[in-house]
Amino acid sequence: MLxxxxxxxxxxxxxLYLLVGVAGGMCIGCLPGLTTTMGVAxxxxxxxxxxxxxxxxxxxxxxxxAVYGGSLAAILLNTPGTPASAATALxxxxxxxxxxxGRALGISTISSFIGGLISCVFxxxxxxxxxxxxxxxxxxxxxxxxxxxLCIISSISGKSIFLGLISGFIGMFIxxxxxxDITGSMRFTFDNxxxxxxxxxxxxxxxxxxxxxxxxxxxxxxxKSKATGKIKRVLPKGSDWKVIFKNGVPFGSLxxxxxxxxxxxxxxxxxIAYGQAKSLSKKPEEFGQGSSEGVSAPEAANNGVTGGxxxxxxxxxVPGDAVAAIMIGSLTVQGIQPGPLLFQNDAxxxxxxFIGLLIANVxxxxxxxxSVRIFTKVxxxxxxxxxxxxxxxxxxxxxxxxxxxxxxxxxxxxGVVGYFFQKLxxxxxxxxxGLILGPMAESNFRRALxxxxxxxxxxxxxxxxxxxxxxxIISLLFPxxxxxxxxxxxxxxxxxxxxxx
Amino acid sequence: MRKAHLISVVIFILFSxxxxxxxxxxxxxxxxxPGPAVWPIIISxxxxxxxxxxxxxxxxxxESEPLxxxxxxxxxxxxxxxxxxxxxxxxxxxxxxxxxxxxxxGLFTWFSDIPLMxxxxxxxxxxxxxxxxxxxxxxxxxxxxxLF
Numbered sequence: 276m277l278x279x280x281x282x283x284x285x286x287x288x289x290x291l292y293l294l295v296g297v298a299g300g301m302c303i304g305c306l307p308g309l310t311t312t313m314g315v316a317x318x319x320x321x322x323x324x325x326x327x328x329x330x331x332x333x334x335x336x337x338x339x340x341a342v343y344g345g346s347l348a349a350i351l352l353n354t355p356g357t358p359a360s361a362a363t364a365l366x367x368x369x370x371x372x373x374x375x376x377g378r379a380l381g382i383s384t385i386s387s388f389i390g391g392l393i394s395c396v397f398x399x400x401x402x403x404x405x406x407x408x409x410x411x412x413x414x415x416x417x418x419x420x421x422x423x424x425l426c427i428i429s430s431i432s433g434k435s436i437f438l439g440l441i442s443g444f445i446g447m448f449i450x451x452x453x454x455x456d457i458t459g460s461m462r463f464t465f466d467n468x469x470x471x472x473x474x475x476x477x478x479x480x481x482x483x484x485x486x487x488x489x490x491x492x493x494x495x496x497x498x499k500s501k502a503t504g505k506i507k508r509v510l511p512k513g514s515d516w517k518v519i520f521k522n523g524v525p526f527g528s529l530x531x532x533x534x535x536x537x538x539x540x541x542x543x544x545x546x547i548a549y550g551q552a553k554s555l556s557k558k559p560e561e562f563g564q565g566s567s568e569g570v571s572a573p574e575a576a577n578n579g580v581t582g583g584x585x586x587x588x589x590x591x592x593v594p595g596d597a598v599a600a601i602m603i604g605s606l607t608v609q610g611i612q613p614g615p616l617l618f619q620n621d622a623x624x625x626x627x628x629f630i631g632l633l634i635a636n637v638x639x640x641x642x643x644x645x646s647v648r649i650f651t652k653v654x655x656x657x658x659x660x661x662x663x664x665x666x667x668x669x670x671x672x673x674x675x676x677x678x679x680x681x682x683x684x685x686x687x688x689x690g691v692v693g694y695f696f697q698k699l700x701x702x703x704x705x706x707x708x709g710l711i712l713g714p715m716a717e718s719n720f721r722r723a724l725x726x727x728x729x730x731x732x733x734x735x736x737x738x739x740x741x742x743x744x745x746x747x748i749i750s751l752l753f754p755x756x757x758x759x760x761x762x763x764x765x766x767x768x769x770x771x772x773x774x775x776x
Numbered sequence: 777m778r779k780a781h782l783i784s785v786v787i788f789i790l791f792s793x794x795x796x797x798x799x800x801x802x803x804x805x806x807x808x809x810p811g812p813a814v815w816p817i818i819i820s821x822x823x824x825x826x827x828x829x830x831x832x833x834x835x836x837x838x839e840s841e842p843l844x845x846x847x848x849x850x851x852x853x854x855x856x857x858x859x860x861x862x863x864x865x866x867x868x869x870x871x872x873x874x875x876x877x878x879x880x881x882g883l884f885t886w887f888s889d890i891p892l893m894x895x896x897x898x899x900x901x902x903x904x905x906x907x908x909x910x911x912x913x914x915x916x917x918x919x920x921x922x923l924f
Contacts, residue, residue: 324914437830438781441788444823448795448816455812460803462812463795493856494849496887659888663880664902666860670867670876671906675916680868687864691857698843699784700777717815729808 280626283328284634292329293631296336297638302653303337304344306661307354311341311541312484312597317665319477319601320672327609327624332631334605338598339391339581339635342541343643346383346574347651351376359541359577362549366562366569373565381511382519382567383574384643389523390530390575391636394582397531398589399629402618405590409615414723415734419743421716424537424593425709427750436754438701446709447716449474456714457721469681476710477604478673478686483703484597486669486686487693492662499658506648515567522552522571530576534583537708540596541577541584548576578639582632588613589625592715597704600711608676777843778834785831792823859883871921876903 283289296318303314318337322330345357350367363383370379412420425443452463453473464470511519526548533544552572553562562569584595585602592614594600603613611621618625642650673686696703727733734740799820802813844850859879867875881899884890890898910916 321909321914435830437826437833440826441785441823441830444819444826445788445791448819448823451816451819458803458812460812462802462816463798490853490856493853493887496852657888657890659884659890660898662887663883666883667876667880667902667906670864671910671916675910675914678917680864680920683864687860694853694857695784698845699780701784713819720815721810725809729805 276622277626279623280630283623283627284332284630286329289329289332289631290634292325292333293336293635294638296333297340297635298642298650300337300340300342301344301347301639301642301650302340304341304357304360305347305650305653306656307348307352309357309661309665310484310488311338311345311357311359312601313488313665314341315598315601316481316484317668317672319481319605320668320675322605323608323675327606327611328627328631330605330609331602331624331628332635334602335581335628335631336635336638338602339578339632339639340642342577342581343384343387343391343574343639344650345577346387346570347380347647348654350379350383350570351651352654357541359545359580360573361542362545362573363570363577365549366564366566369563369565370567370570375565377507377509378511378515378567379570380506380647381509381644382515382570384509384640384647385511385519386523386527386571386574387578387643388636388640389519390527390578391581391639392633393524393527393575394531394534394579395629395633395636396582397528397535397579398582398585398632401535402586402590402625402629405586406615406618409591410619412615412739414719414726415736416739416743418716418719418723419734419740419747420591420593421712421719423743423747423750424587424591425705425712425716426747427537434700436751438699439705442696442701442703443705443709446706446711447713448709449479449706450476450710450713451717456718469679474685474710475676475682476600476707477608477676478682479689479710480597480601480604480707481669481673482686482689482691483693483696483707485665485672486690487697487703489662489665489669490690490694491697492658492665496658496662506651509644509647518567519571522548522568523575526552526572527575527579530579531583533576534580534595535586537587537593537595541580544580545573545577548572578636585628585632589617589628590615594708594711597707600704600707603711777841778837780843780845781834782831785827785834788823789827789831792820792827795820796824856883867921869921871923872918873903873907873924875921876906 299318300314303309304311315334315337318334322333341357342359345355345360346363346367349355349360349364350371353364353368355361355364367379367383370376450473452470454471455462461471529548529551530544533547549569549572552568553559556562556568558566584599587593587595588599588603592603592612594603606613611617611624669686669690670683673682674680676682693703723733724731735744795816799813799816802816803811804813805811863875863879877899880902881895884895884898907918911918
């Protein structure tokens with residue numbers, strides 16, 4: 276199996292795709308305003324003509340490169356290239372301002388590599404075990420799993436749980452458009468032939484994540500940014516290695532663990548790691564003033580997420596985040612269905628993904644240490660050139676899926692929707708996840724009721740179902756309790772002032 | 777932001793009512809086994825309930841930070857959206873390369889003060905690379921429209 280997977284990955288073209296993916300991802304990641312999800316969504320159409328392994332590895336390369344690339348802009352511009360590197364900016368930019376830009380970039384690169392490496396180990400160790408366990412799932416368990424995935428993602432994403440849920444439900448509703456698989460009835464097609472096979476989620480993703488971001492770029496077209504600090508030596512010195520290993524290993528593991536939870540992305544992981552590193556540090560007062568630990572910990576954590584996020588995607592078919600959702604799209608286009616059966620039916624592809632992730636991290640280290648000066652040149656690409664190019668790529672990319680103009684219309688529509696979602700602080704991720712999890716939830720819901728002859732207690736008939744049910748309740752109540760506690764805390768701090776007055 | 781949230785949630789509620797109306801035309805459950813109508817009805821009800829709760833929550837809330845939707849930056853975005861709709865229609869009629877060149881050159885001109893020659897070179901290079909990669913390397917046919 277391993278030899279078969281190695282044979283799939285160690286092809287010159289696959290290695291080249293991985294290298295190009297990491298380099299491209301680094302360029303995308305370091306450009307403020309271009310998110311990792313947007314980068315992966317833009318590259319996705321290029322994979323339609325490829326085989327399964329090269330296509331998914333190209334996307335993994337972009338993913339790894341973009342998560343790391345975000346730190347370049349965070350350190351040099353004080354503007355995180357991606358939300359995942361926002362925590363890095365706190366100390367990275369301060370280091371760059373002191374003339375230590377190279378040192379900060381070196382620490383960030385090696386910490387990211389360690390985090391990425393740990394996430395690979397997590398993926399390799401946990402994924403097969405989880406997939407094996409998931410083989411015990413039948414229709415009721417899969418329904419509860421889909422519901423749990425949607426609830427946790429909706430409750431975590433965005434500022435309001437209700438808006439997150441509405442976004443997810445709308446995604447699920449869009450997924451019902453087209454031919455009903457079980458009865459063959461048409462739903463919400465309005466006699467439009469383009470809707471008979473449903474709405475493909477790839478143009479929706481390109482619209483929501485890439486086109487909407489381009490509209491935001493148009494809005495901020497006049498905003499200019501200038502890099503700070505000259506990059507001298509990138510390779511860390513003696514004392515920095517101690518900091519890197521002290522933070523890289525535990526926070527890389529933390530990131531990998533957080534990555535396995537659907538919906539909790541690299542941005543949350545990096546802030547948790549930053550907070551923990553500060554509380555554990557012997558010099559917490561240096562945090563925010565250019566602490567090397569403040570760069571190392573969030574970078575290890577955000578790259579640690581990359582492998583962790585692939586675990587629910589590969590084992591359960593549930594995307595851990597929006598990038599994993601795009602990867603599911605890529606695998607589906609190739610005729611591969613992620614989920615527990617993937618490990619049985621297409622194990623070589625799974626192992627190829629493991630090896631590919633490992634190689635992508637090695638490429639990230641090599642490129643990060645050797646060519647960081649070249650990548651920082653990308654920061655000088657003017658927005659007025661970048662934004663129209665992204666728009667053109669969105670049009671071409673969504674057309675390339677089926678050579679159909681209707682997909683372009685869908686992309687543009689969701690681009691507009693995505694823009695207003697961003698303005699209203701509604702997370703678009705639940706919509707996409709609803710679109711992906713909706714059919715899984717519906718088919719298993721109906722299949723379970725078909726098997727139980729309409730008995731709804733089937734959804735709580737096993738221990739696994741109860742476990743998912745408990746997790747659903749916790750995930751829905753957690754943000755409400757958290758908000759109440761925060762409000763209570765606020766009120767308590769305000770009361771003495773009020774009494775004094 | 778409060779007003780914008782109220783308007784958006786009303787749209788979501790209206791959407792859920794409309795989808796409930798449409799779902800009622802679909803075949804219902806038979807002998808306890810859910811038909812094609814059941815799932816969309818459940819989702820529409822979920823949107824309706826979440827929307828109503830959010831509406832009440834926002835209605836009680838005091839005005840938060842204002843949301844700018846009609847300043848010059850927003851209007852630039854709306855004009856761009858309009859341009860893209862026109863581009864989509866014209867691309868189908870005229871062809872990909874010609875309309876894309878006009879679009880890219882036009883947007884460069886509008887958004888930046890890059891010299892004319894550079895704008896033209898950038899436009900040709902970007903459209904050329906995109907067309908080359910997708911049409912020749914990825915075999916995506918761009919054979920539509922009366923021109924090229």
